[in-house]
Structures are given as C-alpha cells and as structure tokens.
Amino acid sequence: MSDEKYDVHATEAKWLKVWNDLDPFKADDAKVLGGHKQKYYALTMFPYPSGDLHMGHAEVTALHDVIARYRWLRGYEVLNPMGWDSFGLPAENAAIKNNEHPATYTYANIETQYESFKKFGISFDWSRRLHTSDPEYYRWTQWLFLKFRERGLAYRKNSPVNWCPSDQTVLANEQVVDGKCERCGAEVTKRELTQWYFKITEYAQELLDDLEVLSKTWPDRVVTAQRNWIGRSEGAHVDFTVHTASGDETVTVYTTRPDTLYGATFMVVAADAPLAAKLCAPERQAALETYVNEVRKASDIDRLSSERPKTGVDLGVTATNPVNGEQIPVWASDYVLADYGTGAIMAVPAHDQRDLDFAKAMSLPVRRVIDTGEPNPEETFVATSGDGVYVNSGPLDGISDKVSGIRTITADLEGRGTGKGAVNFRLRDWLLSRQRYWGVPIPVVHCESCGEVGVPEDQLPVTLPELRGADLKPKGVSPLAAATDWINTVCPQCGGAATRDSDTMDTFVDSSWYFLRYCSPGNDNAAFDSTLANAWMPADIYVGGVEHAVLHLLYARFFTKVLADMGLLETREPFAAQLNQGFVINHGKKMSKSLGNGVHLGSQLEEFGVDAVRLTLVFAGPPEDDIDWAEVSPAGSLRFLQRALRLADDVTSEPGVDVTSGDLALRKTTARTVTDAAELVELYRFNVMVARVMELVNATRKAIDSGCGGADPAVREAVEVVAQLLSMVAPYTAEEMWSRLGHQPTVARSTWPEVDPALLVQDSVVAVVQIQGKVRARLDVSPDISAADLEAAAMADEAVQKALEGQQIRKVIVREPKLVNIVV
C-alpha cells in the first residue's frame, strides 16, 4: 500500500493527455443510422462566453456528465455536444470600453472556456463544437429567418416596445429588471417602433397542448410557467356600436364573462392604441393627447404596480350595448392593454375589481347583475366574481351558475349576430429586432420600388461590417445604420439602389435551433441534415437553468414545430426530458460581485482537484436544490477519493480472475450497489447514487482489512465496480483506479458491470413484529415465508407472548416477509 498523498494535479495531467489521444466520446452517426446502437442525445444549455467558467457552469456540466457517461456505459451511442451562444451584449460593451472588436473578447473567452471544460473532464464530443457568431452558423440563422418569412411567420409591424432613454436602444423584456435597464439602471419607457416579429402566437394552442405530454418528464415549474405564459382563456367577442362624430363604428370587446353583459356600465379602450383616437370626440382630442403623453412617460415601475390609482379620459362618445340597447360612455385608460384581446373592454364594475376601481375613481355607475349572497358591490366597492343568481339580466334571470350563464348569453349573442364564443391567449408575438451590432444581421433589403426584399439564399450570409470601439456606441439606431458602405446596396429584385435592414436578431433566435446544428455540424448545404437530425432528435435530456423556463424553451419548441411543418424534422418537440439544476450559493446568498461572496472555481480546482469539486457538486444534494458552498466539504470529497483509490492498490488478484468463488457477502453488496446505482441515475438521484458507492467503498475496505482479504476475487470485483461507477462523477480518479487494477483506458468506455440476479436474492430478512404499531420483536425469516408461517413465528416469540399477556387480540396484520402487526 502506498502512503504517498494523492497528487491530483499529476493524475489530471496524465489522463488528460491520454484522453486527448483516445478521443473516446465521439458520437458515431453511422452506428445510429445503421441501427447498430441505440442513440442517446444528452444536451446541456450552451454557455455565453463571458470570462472563464464559474461554479454554475461546473455544477451543470458535472450533473449533466453523470447522465452522459452513464449512457455510454450502458452501451448507447451518446451525442453530447457543446458550443457557445456567442452573440450578445457583454461582448459589445467590452468592445466599446476597450476600443476593439466584439469578436476579440468573444473568441478569447471561448478559448478559455474550452480549455477549462476539457480540464474539467466533461465527456463532450468536441468535433461538433459550434459558435453562433460564426458566419458559417449565422448564415443558416438568416436562412431560417427567410424561410419563416416565406411562410408568413416573420413580419414587420409598428408597436410599442421597451426603450432605454439613456442607452438609446430597444431592450428585450428580460433586459428590463424591475422596470430598469439592466445596463445603466435608467427607468425604461415605451416607444413606438417598426420592428420584426415572429408569429409564435400562431402556434399558441399547439405549444399549450403539447405541454400535456411534457408534463410527465419536464419539471412541474417549467410546465406551469409555460402554461401561464401562454395564458389561454375562453370567453366571447361582443360587438358594441360606438357613435362617433364621423358615424357609427363597430367595436368588438373580448371578455371572459359575457354573462355579466347586462352589468356593463361603460366601455374602456387602451389609451395608446389607434382605436382611442379614432373613437374620440373632436372636443376631447386634446385631453386624450395629453393623457397619452403622460402614459408614455410613465415608467414600467409605475405601470407594473397594481396599487396604482386608475386614470383615464372620457372620449365623449357612447356605445350601444347589443343586448339591451343601453347607451354607455366610452373611456380611454392605460389599465386596458392595447395588445391583448381587442384592446377594448366592456367594464362590469360590480363583478371585476379593476373596473370597480375605475368606476369609483371616475364616479361611473355600478350595477350588480349577479347576487352571490355577498354584500352588494354597489355599496362596498368590493367586486364579487363568484357564482350567484342573475338579476336584471334578461334571459339570464333565474340562472344560478356561471357555466350556464355563459352558455346562454353566448348562444343569445350568436343568434343576434352581435357576438360569439372566443379564445384568447396572453402570448404575444416574439419581437426579434435589436438595434445592436453583435448579432445576426436581418437578411432583408429595403427597396423604394420593391419594398421589403429577402436576401437571396445564394447571397447568404449577410456578414457584419467591421466596426469597433466608439462606432458601436448606442445612438438610438443600430450601429449598422452608420456603416454606409455596408448599408447601401442594390435591390436583389430590381437592381436599383436599396438599403439593408440595419437591425440584428435577438440572440434567442440563435439558440432556438443550435441543438439541430449539432446533429450535422459544418454542413455547408443546409442548416442541418434532416436524416441525421431525425436520427438523433429529440434530445433525450436537456440539462440547464430554470431561468430559461419560458423564453428559450418556448422559442426552441416553436422553432421545432415550424421546422416540422416545413418537412425538415419529424419530431415536434425538441426536448424529451429536462433537468433543472439549482444555484451554487455561498453562506445562504447568491454569489455576487457586490456582496463579495463569490467562490472562484479555478482556486477550488487548484486546491482540491477536478474530481473532488465535481464529486462535491454531485453529492451535495438533489440536483434541483441549491448548493451552499459554505455547507459542503470538497476536502471531505477528496478524502473519499483517496480512500477509493487506495482500494485499487490493495487488490492482489489478477484481472479476469473468476469472481464466482469470491466472498459471497461482498459480492452481494456489489451486485446490490450496481443495481441501485442504475435506478438512481435514471431518476436523477445522483447524490444517493454517490452515497451507495461510498457504502461499497466502506464495505470493501472492511473486507480487505478484517474480512476475506485483498486476494479474494470479490474484492477485485467490488473495486472494479467502484471505478466504473465513480467514472461518472470523478473521471480522473476512476481512470487511475482502472489503470492500477491492470486495465487499459478508458474506464468511461468500459461496460456497465454485469450483475448475477442470484446475488440480489436475500437469504433471510428481518421481520418486525409490532404490537399496536410498536416494535416488540425482530425475527430472521426466509424471504419467501408464507403469511401463516410468519404469523405463527411471531406468536411463538417469547417477547411477543409476554407483551400479549392478558390482552385480547383483535386483529393481526401480516405483510410477509417483513412485518406483523398485532392489534389488541
């Protein structure tokens, strides 16, 4: 036995070189296409190249790698690719600051992260590496955009968008944090701009429906978040006639409560929608304009507050309620959203709190049409929304439940031709334009005579012009607009003078299809090879952060469905199963620069080595839970690894020795461990799997020191299993063990240990005898004992008899072979 300390860094250097030469994790398309091996696509969210890898990257990839390596051991052909989501704002900011090109920052960081990933020993297939900022990649992002546009799924419209007045740029929703610009902290306002959108709403129903299947294999919170985001609601469209200065206009409102139509006492339209100005009486136009300007100025902080007092302006016109002919006033307010439903509502203050608040603020009438038995909202100013008896409601009077009420009024409206049942979604179309440099140029040319013209496929990619430093500073329009040589071009259709679209795409477009590119990277003829994509897709597991519960995961699902409709893909869902890891925190708090509580991955690797850090991350707890680095012990992990490694030196039998003659007890423990480990990995219970391996290590140590001894074949069997199981978590140590056991690399591509089913059968089990649920005796019995025999054995037990003395037995519950409960 060697006494020397485990030199982790020397071991890392030694095996890293061997693995580089062996390249053991290259996925072989042919094996999958030929049906020789079953495929497993292990996908993990690709990183953004900002600086070197941190604890978060270490955690995701350590967890992910357990799954990928497990599948290799189980004999699958595993596709485990990695790349970089390399367009985006941080590189642009760095470029402005350092007067350089964003590519400099981006590709330097990619190299750094690449080296770190390799050292971290993750079983990635590096031959499939991709970067979304490479022209070879974004050429196909542009191609996809054009295909979407051909199908009417990419279009331009004028709409209010998030605007940072300080940075002079449009912001994505996710870049607005608590109503402020995440970059400069300025309060975000709205601005009306013509922008490109993807028509994701066309897929709203399918995106919702397919969640049903995903709910079995996706985390609940992700499924719920997507359901909420899509936000399907059922109701009705109701047509009101508004009497304007220039004649009657039909205005359709959307409501989920058409049954309260008789309680509508006014109508409200979104103040910032064109409809408001159209309906407004001439003498009220000035007031409306003043109000809209105020609304525009309001920051998101104010707009988001539900305690905000209701404001609005009377448009000076009335509308006719289609069911009772009543004339009700029409108002404009910012509490009605322009882009949801029809941008207009019928207000029923008695049964909707928001309408009631508005009615109160503007002294508008309130009329109760459902008597729920609660105090009258006309007096309390507390709206009632439950079931009750309809009053003052024409054909609804006497009905006492919402479902019948809605059904009756909807039929009534449809009969009159003034309304019909309708479905609405909260989901909006996806705004993809960005006034930024470091992204995919939108491949469209604007021509005075031809209008919007897509760049022909043979002219792709439309590459970015060379800009750096100050040229990238935000000026209110995209930096690309200032690159005159680039922006001025000829129309592909008529050959006349034209300009390029100066915007770039949201980086979420890049990441909506990268998992398909991995299936045939470097393909110059297509975005992806359909045959290969069909062979590998869907990804069997997608490991990543829950922060993408809605955006990225919804967009990728949308892309997949469109591509399936284009006939390029068979699957309609990209990710069969999903695992969200928690955060690595420190002393109960998220690591952050401002708190100064960050844990540097590099220094942890330096101190404890790759394997100990990986083991700590995997063993800390369930993968979804946060890991508090202050509460775990990488030093303890390292001690365990040393313990495991030492076992390999104590094995004195030769490789290939017949294990059937080995120590039975140890062999049983080994067999049990292998069987449990498989189940635990498949349930993502990696921490428990590690605990089982620890048990096996302890049992083996005991066998060597005070049991059958190191020469027993069962010891070799156990230690080989330890090496194989440990290879999923601590690849360097496992490889070193495997080598010391006399095997060739690499243990990661060895096999899943075979288990003799006979070893899983127990000779005897401990049966517990309870009286009134309290344990009174334990019996060693055969696992296949009959209920009658077990009961008899229990009754015959001395301690049981003593406890039963003078008691009347009322019932005996027997759960053979483990339990007898006697009720007295």
Place this chain on the structure above:
RNA sequence: GCCCCGGUAGCCCAACGGCAGAGGCAGAGGUCUUAAACACCUUCCAGUGUGGGUUCGAGUCCCACCCGGGGCACCA
C-alpha cells in the same frame, strides 16, 4: 394578492404508508506516530415546523396554520 417547492440530528441530506438513519460534514474517544498530519476504528446527537384527520400503522396521504425559498401579478 395568487400559484408552486421545501421544513428530518449542530449542519448537508436518506428513508415502496411498515424498525426514523443510507452517506457525508462537524464534534468526542481511541489505534498508529517522538509529535502532528494522514489513515483506520469506535462513538455522542433528533422522533420528522404546529394543530387536527384518515389508517392496524403517518416523516410519507388529507385539511388548516406557521416559517423559508421561488415564480406570477391591471391579460378583462
């Protein structure tokens, strides 16, 4: 305000409705050592947030509440 998730030993975490403890961290004692570290062995420690209910039997299922974390929040 609404919706999720969680609360088991000093700490992190295990426990098909059936003996509350698998594993680890920290602590104590011991063996080894000139001594220490390492290693090895032994060991202390809770009745499962609170109150009800279902059951022969509840950490586990149901109800209410408390605490912690996360998400959504003028979507008509």
